[in-house]
Every structure is written in structure tokens, then in C-alpha cells.
Amino acid sequence: MNSIIISAISQGLLWAILAIGIHITYRILNISDLTSESAFALGGALVATCIVNGIPPLLATLIATLGGSLAGFVTGFLHTKLKIPSLLAGILSMTGLYSINLRIMGKANIPLNMDDTLLTNAADLLGFTRDRDATIVLGILVAIIIVLGLIWFFNTEFGFSIIATGSNDQMIRANGVNSNVTIIAGLMLSNGLIALSGALVSQYNGYADVGQGIGAIVVGLASVIIGEVIFKNKNFFITLIGIIIGSIIYRLIVALVINTDFISANDMRLFTAIIVAIAIAMTNLNFRKSKVKRS
Amino acid sequence: MISIHNLYKTFHANTINENKVITDLSLKIEDGDFITVIGGNGAGKSTLLNLIAGSIMMDEGKIFIDDVDVSKMIENKRAKYISRVFQDPNSGTCKDLSIEENMSIAKRRGKIRTLRKGILKSEKSEYQNLLKTLDLGLENRLNAKVGLLSGGQRQALTLLMATLVKPNLLLLDEHTAALDPKTAKTVLELTEKIVAENKLTTLMVTHNMKDAINYGNRLIMMNKGKIVLDIKGEEKKNLTVNDLLIRFEASGDDNIISDRMLLD
Numbered sequence: 001m002n003s004i005i006i007s008a009i010s011q012g013l014l015w016a017i018l019a020i021g022i023h024i025t026y027r028i029l030n031i032s033d034l035t036s037e038s039a040f041a042l043g044g045a046l047v048a049t050c051i052v053n054g055i056p057p058l059l060a061t062l063i064a065t066l067g068g069s070l071a072g073f074v075t076g077f078l079h080t081k082l083k084i085p086s087l088l089a090g091i092l093s094m095t096g097l098y099s100i101n102l103r104i105m106g107k108a109n110i111p112l113n114m115d116d117t118l119l120t121n122a123a124d125l126l127g128f129t130r131d132r133d134a135t136i137v138l139g140i141l142v143a144i145i146i147v148l149g150l151i152w153f154f155n156t157e158f159g160f161s162i163i164a165t166g167s168n169d170q171m172i173r174a175n176g177v178n179s180n181v182t183i184i185a186g187l188m189l190s191n192g193l194i195a196l197s198g199a200l201v202s203q204y205n206g207y208a209d210v211g212q213g214i215g216a217i218v219v220g221l222a223s224v225i226i227g228e229v230i231f232k233n234k235n236f237f238i239t240l241i242g243i244i245i246g247s248i249i250y251r252l253i254v255a256l257v258i259n260t261d262f263i264s265a266n267d268m269r270l271f272t273a274i275i276v277a278i279a280i281a282m283t284n285l286n287f288r289k290s291k292v293k294r295s
Numbered sequence: 296m297i298s299i300h301n302l303y304k305t306f307h308a309n310t311i312n313e314n315k316v317i318t319d320l321s322l323k324i325e326d327g328d329f330i331t332v333i334g335g336n337g338a339g340k341s342t343l344l345n346l347i348a349g350s351i352m353m354d355e356g357k358i359f360i361d362d363v364d365v366s367k368m369i370e371n372k373r374a375k376y377i378s379r380v381f382q383d384p385n386s387g388t389c390k391d392l393s394i395e396e397n398m399s400i401a402k403r404r405g406k407i408r409t410l411r412k413g414i415l416k417s418e419k420s421e422y423q424n425l426l427k428t429l430d431l432g433l434e435n436r437l438n439a440k441v442g443l444l445s446g447g448q449r450q451a452l453t454l455l456m457a458t459l460v461k462p463n464l465l466l467l468d469e470h471t472a473a474l475d476p477k478t479a480k481t482v483l484e485l486t487e488k489i490v491a492e493n494k495l496t497t498l499m500v501t502h503n504m505k506d507a508i509n510y511g512n513r514l515i516m517m518n519k520g521k522i523v524l525d526i527k528g529e530e531k532k533n534l535t536v537n538d539l540l541i542r543f544e545a546s547g548d549d550n551i552i553s554d555r556m557l558l559d
């Protein structure tokens with residue numbers, strides 16, 4: 001039981017980075033960006049390919065992150081410069097990236113269990129015998145860096161512009177900001193984080209799989225929504241903490257559900273999709289109710 | 296001075312829906328002019344403002360702002376010279392940011408956004424003092440999200456934001472039309488005060504004839520994408536609704552005046 005909780009926390013921390021990336025597009029930029037699915041797999045593909053080719057894990061993880069940002073740039077370019085609707089732009093990137101990921105990997109799955117990863121490095125450094133113990137320490141460290149970094153970033157002039165673009169692009173253009181730039185920057189930030197998450201999850205799992213991003217958006221959304229339900233009053237710091245806790249809770253639910261007899265691991269995506277659909281429907285209904293009351 | 300030369304705009308050109316909205320429109324706006332713009336539905340008033348601001352690109356013509364040719368300049372570049380208040384109170388502000396954060400965005404209109412702090416301590420007291428002049432109690436709610444404000448409060452804030460950096464031209468497109476009559480009056484009076492204090496060059500679209508007569512030093516009337524009346528100076532000062540009606544009839548088109556303009 002204890003080890004189930006530990007592994008849920010470890011995985012929750014690594015997947016939380018994905019959820020934070022989803023939050024940036026879905027909640028801040030107001031874009032449903034499907035690039036995320038393939039960016040998550042891209043992170044795994046790049047990190048695994050780099051590591052088996054002898055590149056140090058830390059550098060490999062950075063390369064994976066930058067790769068995700070590049071994918072976000074492509075989607076942003078398709079959307080803002082070529083005027084392709086954001087949903088379709090994301091679908092195009094996602095589809096194209098699937099082939100690119102296979103090209104990068106050369107096959108559908110790369111095992112990493114014989115190689116040094118960021119997690120084995122961290123375990124050596126911290127003197128842990130098991131890599132999984134190092135995951136929590138590393139996960140918390142990465143989470144702290146990301147949370148502090150994002151709080152700083154979204155309180156800069158440029159950060160304000162991204163937030164304003166998401167809620168009112170007419171306003172931000174009227175104030176002299178090129179909203180194409182802010183949208184592209186937001187997508188790069190989001191998909192960079194998502195690829196980072198994919199890279200860390202691959203190193204944790206001990207393999208990269210070209211299909212590992214399937215359903216990632218829904219998993220990320222589930223964490224975002226669980227976080228929002230727990231912490232209703234939101235400033236940005238609380239929101240981010242909520243997402244991380246949401247991600248851990250989601251992993252605990254997964255662990256509990258999979259241990260029951262009637263739901264198997266294969267049913268998890270359906271289960272998650274239903275939960276997310278109900279949760280979003282409920283927040284929409286509440287919203288409508290409070291609107292009616294006001295008028 | 297802003298000068299507009301032979302402006303043309305057609306929507307859906309070369310289709311059955313072709314719609315010539317602005318045809319051969321020229322206008323010189325002197326510094327300090329406060330021009331009210333009236334005209335029936337679809338006359339092209341909003342399109343004219345959008346063309347000036349660059350949110351719609353012109354087909355033909357030239358626009359100069361103090362000798363700078365902005366005809367080909369994209370909207371966010373033109374924002375250096377122009378500030379706007381829209382009809383929809385939600386359009387001019389960002390609901391997810393606080394009052395002070397919104398103001399800090401407007402304070403940087405026309406400047407490159409860097410990774411410096413989005414709002415400095417010194418700005419906050421400046422904003423607080425400015426908000427006090429609105430007399431809406433907003434000076435105590437600097438950290439409140441703008442989404443929590445009423446339509447009138449948001450328009451007043453947008454107006455204030457539009458003048459944080461003095462624009463060469465202020466564009467107001469029926470900015471009180473979505474407000475209840477009492478709030479609309481307050482915001483209009485505020486507009487007059489802010490325009491006068493800052494000596495702003497202003498173009499204000501309104502559908503209310505009385506407002507068009509009572510405010511500003513010059514009145515233009517649009518019909519079918521053209522300026523059909525341009526009244527200024529003493530003549531504008533002594534103008535009455537009746538005078539206007541007579542002038543309209545003389546121009547020979549009964550469709551110019553919409554019912555909406557005659558109401559209230």
C-alpha cells in the first residue's frame with residue numbers, strides 16, 4: 001500500500017508538469033491545443049533517443065523540452081500566420097508529429113532501463129539506493145522551479161500580455177501588442193513544459209513509447225479540474241499548487257481503480273474522459289445558474 | 296493633425312454579397328478637434344473607425360497621423376498613436392487581470408513588452424490618484440479583477456486607460472450605447488472632462504442626435520460610406536436638432552435618419 005502511494009506521488013509530480021502546460025493553453029490562452037498529445041510523446045522520443053546515443057540525461061531532457069517548444073511554435077505559426085483555426089492547427093501538428101516521433105525513435109518503443117537517466121543520476125547524487133525515491137525529490141525540485149518561474153513570468157510585462165491575449169485579444173492589440181507573438185509564445189511555453197513532462201515520465205517508466213501521449217490532454221485536464229475543485233479561490237500560486245495536488249490525486253484514483261476487479265488499466269482512459277466530461281459539464285451548469293441569478 | 300485621403304473599403308468584393316462600405320472618403324482632423332459622428336445603421340461609421348485604427352485594412356487611400364503615413368501599418372503598431380473605447384464594455388479591458396494590471400498594460404501602449412515587472416510600486420499610487428478622479432470608488436479596489444466591475448465602471452476605466460499615454464487620436468465608437476441612460480450620461484460627462492483636460496483630438500460615434508449636438512466642436516454625418524455633412528465652429532455651437540433635420544432633408548436622402556437617432 002505504501003509503495004502504491006509513493007509511486008502515485010512520484011508519477012503525480014511528473015505528470016503535473018503536463019497539467020500545468022495544459023492549464024496555460026486551455027485556461028490562460030483559451031485555446032484547446034491538441035499539439036500537447038504529440039508533444040508529450042515527442043519529449044519521450046527525444047530524451048530516449050538522446051540518452052541511448054550517449055548524451056547526458058540532463059542535456060537530453062533539455063533538448064526534449066526545446067523540441068516541445070518548437071512543436072508549439074509550429075502550431076502557433078499555423079494558427080496566427082497561416083490563419084488556420086487553432087483546433088485544426090493543433091490536429092495538424094499532432095498528426096505530423098506522430099511521424100516525426102517515429103522517425104526520431106526509429107521504432108515504436110525505446111527501452112531505457114539499461115541506461116543512466118536523470119532519475120538514476122539524482123539517486124546517485126542523493127545517495128538513494130532506489131531510483132523511485134529520488135523521483136519524489138527531483139519531482140518536487142522541478143515543481144518548485146516551474147511554479148516560481150511561472151509566477152515570475154506571468155507577472156512581467158510580457159506575461160500580462162499573454163494573459164490579456166487569452167481573455168481579450170482585441171484589447172491587447174489596441175494597446176500595441178502583437179497578439180500573434182503572445183499566442184506563439186504561450187504555445188511554446190506550454191508545449192515545452194509538456195515535452196519536459198513526457199521526457200521525465202519516460203525516464204521514470206524506463207522506456208519511451210510513440211503512443212505515450214494518447215489521452216495526455218484529458219489526463220492533464222482532469223488534474224487541472226481536480227485542482228480547481230479543491231481550491232476555488234484562485235490566485236495563480238494557489239492554482240498551480242492545486243494542479244500539482246490534482247495530478248497526484250488523479251494518480252491515486254488511478255491506482256485505486258486499477259486495483260478493483262471490474263476496471264482494468266485499459267479502461268482508464270474511458271474512465272478519465274467520463275470524469276472530465278462530467279466535471280466540465282458541472283462547472284458550466286453552475287456558471288449558468290449563477291448568471292441567471294445575477295440578471 | 297490627422298488627414299484621411301480618398302479612403303475606400305469594400306467587403307466581400309467580387310461576390311454577390313459585395314458591399315461598398317466606404318467610398319472616396321476624405322477628412323482632415325485638426326489637433327484638438329472633438330468630432331461627433333452620426334449616421335444611420337450601416338452608414339460605415341464603425342468601419343471608418345476600424346480603418347483608422349487599422350483593425351481593418353483599407354482597399355485604397357492614405358491615412359496620415361502628424362505626417363506619419365500609417366496606411367499600411369498594422370493595428371498594434373498604430374496603437375502607438377491611437378487609443379480606443381469600444382461599444383462593448385468587455386472589449387476595452389481584460390477581465391482576468393486586476394484594475395491596476397489593466398492600467399499597467401495601457402500605460403505601456405506602444406512600447407515593447409519586456410521581461411521586466413509588469414507593474415511597479417510607483418505606478419500603483421499614480422493609478423490610485425487617477426481612479427479617484429472617476430469618483431466611482433475604484434481607487435480602493437486596485438487589486439479587484441476587472442471582470443467584477445459593472446459595465447459603466449469598465450467603460451470609465453477604459454476611458455482612463457485610453458488616456459494614460461496621451462494618444463494623437465482617441466476613437467470612441469458608441470461607447471455609452473450599452474449602458475443604462477443614467478450611467479451613459481455619467482460616462483459621457485467623464486468623456487468630455489477627460490477630453491478637455493488632456494486636449495485630446497477625438498472622434499466620437501453616437502446614435503444620439505442631442506449628444507452629437509451637445510458635445511464636441513464639430514459634427515459630421517455619414518451616409519452610404521461618405522461624409523454628407525460637416526458642421527463646425529459657430530454653426531456647430533448654435534446647432535439644434537431641428538436645424539439638423541432640415542439639413543438632412545436638404546441633402547435629399549430620407550433614409551439617412553434612423554428611428555434610433557430620433558429616440559430620446
Ligand SMILES: Nc1ncnc2c1ncn2[C@@H]1O[C@H](COP(=O)(O)OP(=O)(O)OP(=O)(O)O)[C@@H](O)[C@H]1O
Nearest residue numbers: 306307314316334335336337338339340341342343
Ligand atoms: N468585418 C466586416 N466584414 C464584412 N462586412 C462588414 C464588416 N464590418 C462591417 N461590415 C458591413 O459594413 C456595413 C457598414 O457597417 P458599420 O458597422 O461600419 O456601420 P455603422 O455605421 O457603424 O452602423 P451602426 O450604426 O449599426 O453601428 C454594414 O453593411 C456591415 O454589415
Ligand SMILES: [Mg+2]
Nearest residue numbers: 340341342468
Ligand atoms: Mg457601428
